[in-house]
Amino acid sequence: MSFLSYLINGISLGSIYAIIALGYTMVYGIARMLNFAHGDIIMVGGFAIFTAVSTMGLPPLIGILIGVVVCTVLGVVIETIAYRPLRGASSLAVLITAIGVSYLLQNIALLVFGSNARQFTSVVNVPSLKLAGGQLSVSGVTLVTIATCIIIMVALTTFIKKTKIGQAMLAVSEDKGAATLMGINVNRTIAITFAIGSALAAVAGALLCSTYPSLTPYTGSMPGIKAFVAAVFGGIGSIPGALIGGVILGVIENLSKAYISSQLSDAIVFAVLIVVLLVRPTGILGKKINEKV
Numbered sequence: 001m002s003f004l005s006y007l008i009n010g011i012s013l014g015s016i017y018a019i020i021a022l023g024y025t026m027v028y029g030i031a032r033m034l035n036f037a038h039g040d041i042i043m044v045g046g047f048a049i050f051t052a053v054s055t056m057g058l059p060p061l062i063g064i065l066i067g068v069v070v071c072t073v074l075g076v077v078i079e080t081i082a083y084r085p086l087r088g089a090s091s092l093a094v095l096i097t098a099i100g101v102s103y104l105l106q107n108i109a110l111l112v113f114g115s116n117a118r119q120f121t122s123v124v125n126v127p128s129l130k131l132a133g134g135q136l137s138v139s140g141v142t143l144v145t146i147a148t149c150i151i152i153m154v155a156l157t158t159f160i161k162k163t164k165i166g167q168a169m170l171a172v173s174e175d176k177g178a179a180t181l182m183g184i185n186v187n188r189t190i191a192i193t194f195a196i197g198s199a200l201a202a203v204a205g206a207l208l209c210s211t212y213p214s215l216t217p218y219t220g221s222m223p224g225i226k227a228f229v230a231a232v233f234g235g236i237g238s239i240p241g242a243l244i245g246g247v248i249l250g251v252i253e254n255l256s257k258a259y260i261s262s263q264l265s266d267a268i269v270f271a272v273l274i275v276v277l278l279v280r281p282t283g284i285l286g287k288k289i290n291e292k293v
Contacts, residue, residue: 002258004136005136005137005138006254006255006258006259007251007254007255008138008142009142009254010247010250010251010252010253010254010255011146011247011250011251012141012142012145012146012211012250013211013250013253013254014230014246014247014248014249014250014251015145015146015148015149015150015207015246015247015250016145016149016204016207016208016211016223016246016250017223017226017227017230017245017246017247017249017250018149018153018227018230018242018243018245018246018247019148019149019152019200019203019204019207019246020038020039020042020200020201020204020223020224020227020230020246021227021228021230021231021234021242021245021246022152022153022156022197022200022239022242023035023038023041023197023198023200023201023227024038024197024227024228024231024236024242025231025234025236025237025238025239025241025242026169026193026196026197026239027193027194027197028231028236028237029173029236029237029238030169030172030173030189030190030193031083031172031190031193033083033091033094033098034094034095034098034228035078035083035098035194035197036095036098036099036101036102036224036228037078037098037099037101037102037105038197038198038201038224038227038228039102039220039221039222039223039224039225039227040101040102040105040106040109040220040221040224041071041074041075041078041105041198041201041202041205041220042201042202042204042205042208042219042220042223042224043105043106043109043205043215043216043217043218043219043220043221044070044071044074044105044109044205044220045067045068045070045071045201045202045203045204045205045206046067046120046205046206046208046209046215046219046220047109047112047113047118047215048063048066048067048070048071048202049063049064049066049067049123049202049205049206049209050118050120050121050209050215052066052067053121053123054118054120054121060121060123060124060125061123063123063206064123064202064203064206067202067205067206068199068202068203070202071198071199071201071202071205072195072198072199072202074198075194075195075197075198075199075201076191076194076195076198078101078194079190079191079194080191082097082098082100082101083097083098083194084187084190102221106217106218106221107217109217110217113217115216115217116216117214117215117216118214118215118216119213119214119215120209120210120213120214120215121213122141122209122210122213123206123210124140124141124144124207124210125140126140126141126143126144127140128140129143141207141210141211142211144207145207145211148203148207149243149246152200152203153239153240153243156196156239157239157240160239165189165192168184168185168189169189169192169193171184172184172186172189172190173237201220204223204227205219205220208223222266226249226253226266226269227246229245229249229269229270229273230242230245230246230248230249231245232245232273232277232283233245233248233249233273233276233283233284234246234248234283234284234285235282235283235284235285236283238283238285240285241283241284241285244284244285245283245284249269252268252269252272253265253266253268253269256268256269
């Protein structure tokens with residue numbers, strides 16, 4: 001039963017990584033850039049929810065909605081001020097800017113909230129599920145996290161395939177110039193992409209802090225990096241790839257902590273990534289893109 005428990009918890013952790021990875025994979029798939037400040041948007045969402053629920057005493061659902069709104073607005077502002085002027089710049093300039101935005105958000109959080117860890121009150125009030133005659137207990141947070149991930153993946157896939165905005169995103173991801181000629185507002189489409197990714201970061205922040213109830217200005221840094229690894233692992237730019245990469249990463253990390261070493265679990269995760277990329281550089285579901293010279 002211990003293995004099954006570790007496996008379920010690994011899937012839950014991987015579901016959080018998958019939700020975060022969606023932000024990376026959507027932005028890269030459509031705007032062809034890596035938003036390394038995405039992990040810190042998770043932290044901002046966590047503090048927004050913490051302030052609403054623990055400080056202001058609002059219901060958890062209202063707190064989550066406030067966190068989603070704050071992160072959505074923040075994502076659009078970051079895209080408009082920091083990334084849009086660099087639309088035609090080199091990828092290195094965008095990467096350096098993204099790292100700068102990341103440190104800016106961390107330091108603002110340090111000034112506002114301080115460096116001491118805050119005890120995050122779980123926003124999930126669902127009873128545990130007893131399985132195998134009570135020998136296996138699955139927490140309510142784990143159940144909600146896995147279910148939320150599945151719902152988000154299905155909803156986002158449907159949104160991309162069935163709506164005009166989703167079709168515009170696909171067009172922009174293929175060719176920005178041709179999309180502009182077809183009457184698509186590229187700037188608005190990319191801004192909507194950032195808004196969706198940032199809103200999902202708030203949801204991931206709520207689930208992450210409910211699972212590990214400690215909140216600091218650096219809370220989103222390592223989960224953000226691991227979610228980026230998950231996106232690359234599954235094939236960055238692929239929504240199903242983000243799900244597969246996140247779940248596999250979470251399971252590997254959890255089983256490594258349980259059976260090998262908690263100190264080496266991160267090293268094992270990155271080692272597996274290296275091996276996968278050596279065998280399949282585009283990731284599990286990634287597609288090789290041939291460029292005309």
